[in-house]
Amino acid sequence: EAQVTQNPRYLITVTGKKLTVTCSQNMNHEYMSWYRQDPGLGLRQIYYSMNVEVTDKGDVPEGYKVSRKEKRNFPLILESPSPNQTSLYFCASKVSRDINSPLHFGNGTRLTVT
């Protein structure tokens, strides 16, 4: 089954404790992206990647890092989480050659930073 898999689904952590949210897709998509969803704000893009070893900032990159060492994986790293990073996070992927191809989303990771 074609899918985007995020782990974990739920995560509670404390301020300053480094964490990684994993994302993997099995559709051989070139483009991958991370979003955060906050009430009243919709989805905002954090980082995106065009392909392996190519990443770029979205609208809200501060406090986050990403890497793209393999085509299928695109982990989101919070080196020193803070309470304002409490949010619902989504990973998404799509083919790059069709500029209007739809995004495929994972089921989300709900992060709470205390």
Add this chain to the structure above:
Amino acid sequence: AQSVAQPEDQVNVAEGNPLTVKCTYSVSGNPYLFWYVQYPNRGLQFLLKYITGDNLVKGSYGFEAEFNKSQTSFHLKKPSALVSDSALYFCAVRDSGSTLGRLYFGRGTQLTVWP
């Protein structure tokens, strides 16, 4: 700059009645518009898109959307709502300056269909 606005945070409709979820857009250049749906505890799913051509676009689950250039709108519609349509709906516009098809999302509209 591209943006979309969803003027209603919530839409409530009775099962069997027609539903409309509103979206207006602001773009420089041609508009490329999308609708996504988010069911509880799930990621967003693509419903439909307008790129060019017919102003009425048909999508998944019986949904359709009407593109209106003069009113800069792209409202999502369904002739007969189902309780299972209850979900969060997002309108999105493609960044015309992006070679990757980057999307900007609206704030979302919570649709509740009551039996």
